[in-house]
Amino acid sequence: MFLIGRLLSFMAKFSSVIGTVCVVMMMLHVTADVVGRYVFNAPLTGTIVIVANYYMVLLVFFAIGVAEEKRAHISVEFLTDMMPQRAQTGFSLLSSALTVGVITIVMIGGYTEAMKKTSAGATMEQGSSMLSVWQSYWAVPIGAALMGLIALYRMLVLITGWRNGLKETDIDAKFIND
Template sequence: MFLIGRALSYLVKSASLVGTICVVLMMLHVTADVVGRYLFNAPLPGTIVVVANYYMIIIVFIAIGVAEEQRSHISVDVFTDLLPERPRNMLSVFATLLTIAVTAVLMVGGWTEAMKKTRMVATKEQGSQLFEVWQSYWFVPVGAALMIAVAAYHVIVMVTGARSGLSDTVPEAKFIND
């Protein structure tokens, strides 16, 4: 069980690395576009399309598993903190199962849309050029699937009491959760 958690943690860290690389690439891409546009009157073609349809999608959806692994999604614990441990744990399992259900709807919808866009080879137009964007639609179901896997693993660990293997919190950010 612990090894499954370690493997999921490795996948999440890899997704986080991909998201981080995309943030840096987006920053460099936009900077190069601005410099080209205003200093040389030669903007990079397709910057808006690439930023909106690749970088942003990857940053948001590939990395949602990171937030699930670290339990960093927004939660309001005003009343649940007053409950005894057992009911609080039961509510946590229920909330995680609800998260899985909602994310599964997102994953199936994303999969359906990705299939449709792939079949039609979806493109976006910027200026006089067409840019293929059908590939970017696949990041939604992939990111949602990773989040579902991590959330389902959390449920199994909560119910069985097994050792997790996931990196639940970042040590430097631990004070935020206190």
């Protein structure tokens, strides 16, 4: 089980790298568009479509798995911290089960939509050009699947007491929280 956690952490790290690349590419793309538009009077075709339908979508949906691994989603623990450990474990299991259930619905819905858009060859008009956008729809089920797998794994570790292989916190985050 520990190796499964390591694999999930590797997948989350890979997603994080993809997100980082998207941020850098988005920054460069928008900067090039602004320079082209205002300095050379020649904007880049499709900047809005590419930024909104590729960079942003990949960044958001690939990051949700990373946030799940690092336990970085918003949580309010002021009441549960005062409860006995057994109650805290129960709430943690309930939270993970709800997360797995909701994100599975998102994953299935995203997969269904991605299949429709892929078979239709979805495009968007940008100026006088048509840009293909069906590929970006696959970020939703992929990112949701990663988040769901990590939440399910965390649930199994909590129930069985096995060693957790996830890299849940960074050293910097632990320092900041102290």
